[in-house]
Amino acid sequence: MxxxxxxxxxxxxxxxxxxxxxxxxxxxxxxxxxxxxxxxxxxxxxxxxxxxxxxxxxxxxxxxxxxxxxxxxxxxxxxxxxxxxxxxxxxxxxxxxxxxxxxxxxxxxxxxxxxxxxxxxxxxxxxxxxxxxxxxxxxxxxxxxxxxxxxxxxxxxxxxxxxxxxxxxxxxxxxxxxxxxxxxxxxxxxxxxxxxxxxxxxxxxxxxxxxxxxxxxxxxxxxxxxxxxxxxxxxxxxxxxxxxxxxxxxxxxxxxxxxxxxxxxxxxxxxxxxxxxxxxxxxxxxxxxxxxxxxxxxxxxxxxxxxxxxxxxxxxxxxxxxxxxxxxxxxxxxxxxxxxxxxxxxxxxxxxxxxxxxxxxxxxxxxxxxxxxxxxxxxxxxxxxxxxxxxxxxxATLLPVSVSTGTYTYGEESVPMLNVSASQDDSGKVHISICNLDPNKGEKITCNLDEITGSSKASGRILTADDMTVHNTFEAPENIKPDVFNEFEVEDGKITFTIPSKSVLVIEIQ
The missing domain is CATH 3.20.20.80 (Glycosidases)
Structure with a gap:
């Protein structure tokens, strides 16, 4: 999906x-x-x-x-x-x-x-x-x-x-x-x-x-x-x-x-x-x-x-x-x-x-x-x-978003899989922050933005891990920290990528 x-x-x-x-x-x-x-x-x-x-x-x-x-x-x-x-x-x-x-x-x-x-x-x-x-x-x-x-x-x-x-x-x-x-x-x-x-x-x-x-x-x-x-x-x-x-x-x-x-x-x-x-x-x-x-x-x-x-x-x-x-x-x-x-x-x-x-x-x-x-x-x-x-x-200026996504289901209950907000700063850069609530699967996402062109540049940073209980300790202070995310496909008017499971992703488009 x-x-x-x-x-x-x-x-x-x-x-x-x-x-x-x-x-x-x-x-x-x-x-x-x-x-x-x-x-x-x-x-x-x-x-x-x-x-x-x-x-x-x-x-x-x-x-x-x-x-x-x-x-x-x-x-x-x-x-x-x-x-x-x-x-x-x-x-x-x-x-x-x-x-x-x-x-x-x-x-x-x-x-x-x-x-x-x-x-x-x-x-x-x-x-x-x-x-x-x-x-x-x-x-x-x-x-x-x-x-x-x-x-x-x-x-x-x-x-x-x-x-x-x-x-x-x-x-x-x-x-x-x-x-x-x-x-x-x-x-x-x-x-x-x-x-x-x-x-x-x-x-x-x-x-x-x-x-x-x-x-x-x-x-x-x-x-x-x-x-x-x-x-x-x-x-x-x-x-x-x-x-x-x-x-x-x-x-x-x-x-x-x-x-x-x-x-x-x-x-x-x-x-x-x-x-x-x-x-x-x-x-x-x-x-x-x-x-x-x-x-x-x-x-x-x-x-x-x-x-x-x-x-x-x-x-x-x-x-x-x-x-x-x-x-x-x-x-x-x-x-x-x-x-x-x-x-x-x-x-x-x-x-x-x-x-x-x-x-x-x-x-x-x-x-x-x-x-x-x-x-x-x-x-x-x-x-x-x-x-x-x-x-x-x-x-930054809020950019209204509408999200069409599946659900994360556990037992007989479900919540939306993705949670999103977006903004544009004074320099014109657009930032999109996305949370994938599902700890088991990633999701392919197509993001539509009328000002995305073939020359647009997308970059990202992601916070995720294999284990949902991962945390930093005084013995291992960098068990989890942000990493670079650059797996994007950019076409006129849209950007496509796959967000990993249980992750927080912030994308910058300029």
Missing amino acids: TSFININKSEKKEVISRHIYGHFAEHLGRCVYEGIWVGEDSPIPNTRGIRNDVVEALKKLNIPNLRWPGGCFADEYHWKDGIGPRESRPSIINNNWGKVTENNHFGTHEFLDLCEQLDTEPYICGNVGSGTVQEMQEWIEYITQEGKSPMADLRRKNGRDKPWKLKYFGIGNENWGCGGKMRVEYYADLYRRYQTFVRDYTDTPIYKIACGPSEADYHWTEVMMREGVSRTEPYPDKVVTDIWEHHRPEMDGLALHFYTRNRANYDSATEFTEEKWFDYMKRTLVMEELIQKHTAIMDKYDPEKNVDLIVDEWGTWFKVERGTNPGFLYQQNTLRDALVAGINLNIFNNHCDRVHMANVAQMVNVLQAVILTEGEKMILTPTYHVFEMYKVHQD
């Missing part, structure tokens, strides 16, 4: 926001401490306490934004504990993740230093669950106020004269769960209150992200869109109405969380059969349905799409590796994770009219990490390689 991918350049319009390729670093397990922060006195090469090897690897991904400090940790984090001389900072208990003690040596200054080293936008999540309005307001002032003020003066006392740039700020995290177990009606009012005091101290307004739904909680989206976007005018008087409009609650983004996991039975990340391979392919494709249904609700209240959908936690969730702290969520990363990453990124690309940002969970040593560390050693995971291959889509 031959599958067909048709690309319609005449309908291109939306730009794939680079922020879809964002990352997430929570104070969880060995993500921050050991994974990013080792301290200035560490024998591991570092810059002001931040690991050089991790920074250099991450810079190659063109990371657009980094979410911090959580996650569940955010709604128990009090930012003033993490500023000032490190030896004077109070130690705290990480109640959500292992109940370990941490010394607060990685705080606001260190995080923003990391962002500057990575040349990435900081995305800070504020504390609504156990924090005060004043605490949140003062954090914004501390970070962004340039003139004289109590918090700006405190920042200068702690060694930073000029303010930082801060665009993205979250008003709480998972407030339906670890962030306070709130009803959406209650959180909606809290959001209106807290966001009012997230002041703009610069000419660049802060982009405010509200806590959104868990998975298929469509009622949460309904209420937040109704309360956060509504322009209900309480008085008929025009002057009063203008004041109301000026001060109405603002919501730039609504966060959605969805993990590819089996809640009833957390499986091994590396020891699995085809049954588990299929199960996770099927589960991750649910992301498409979630985005479509949440978007339909958002469209009802916001047809102009002024409020973005922010998928700021996504990824695989497996059983922790043997011998590790269950609260640290440390798991390995195989070719299966690479397919999950490729599928999700394709889905986000294809819905970039509403999806502005996404953050894989998490960056180092936690869940679907792109990097794993062990002491001075560091390895890149298959998920890292997918992000590196897909970075060509960042800020």
Whole structure:
């Protein structure tokens, strides 16, 4: 059988926001401490306490934004504990993740230093669950106020004269769960209150992200869109109405969380059969349905799409590796994770009219990490390689695709064999990213694109392996990595090739 991918350049319009390729670093397990922060006195090469090897690897991904400090940790984090001389900072208990003690040596200054080293936008999540309005307001002032003020003066006392740039700020995290177990009606009012005091101290307004739904909680989206976007005018008087409009609650983004996991039975990340391979392919494709249904609700209240959908936690969730702290969520990363990453990124690309940002969970040593560390050693995971291959889509123009393909069937269930997205960058190059979900067979593909000519040049990079459980280890760090793919036949108007089984392929046409 031959599958067909048709690309319609005449309908291109939306730009794939680079922020879809964002990352997430929570104070969880060995993500921050050991994974990013080792301290200035560490024998591991570092810059002001931040690991050089991790920074250099991450810079190659063109990371657009980094979410911090959580996650569940955010709604128990009090930012003033993490500023000032490190030896004077109070130690705290990480109640959500292992109940370990941490010394607060990685705080606001260190995080923003990391962002500057990575040349990435900081995305800070504020504390609504156990924090005060004043605490949140003062954090914004501390970070962004340039003139004289109590918090700006405190920042200068702690060694930073000029303010930082801060665009993205979250008003709480998972407030339906670890962030306070709130009803959406209650959180909606809290959001209106807290966001009012997230002041703009610069000419660049802060982009405010509200806590959104868990998975298929469509009622949460309904209420937040109704309360956060509504322009209900309480008085008929025009002057009063203008004041109301000026001060109405603002919501730039609504966060959605969805993990590819089996809640009833957390499986091994590396020891699995085809049954588990299929199960996770099927589960991750649910992301498409979630985005479509949440978007339909958002469209009802916001047809102009002024409020973005922010998928700021996504990824695989497996059983922790043997011998590790269950609260640290440390798991390995195989070719299966690479397919999950490729599928999700394709889905986000294809819905970039509403999806502005996404953050894989998490960056180092936690869940679907792109990097794993062990002491001075560091390895890149298959998920890292997918992000590196897909970075060509960042800020490129989405090209609508239609795919005619067969199915991957296991037992009595089936899913589409191929998952695809395409874009064109500013130089005119077209990139097509294709995931073959079938672990057993390849597929011949004919790709139709009206600007392909006999002189067109096609090249590609592929991530695949013979074994579906293949992963990189500290003893064998290059078990799986991208390889060159150049088995194309180019004719006027089309390009034909065969994609191997269980693979992620990115093609460039110029």
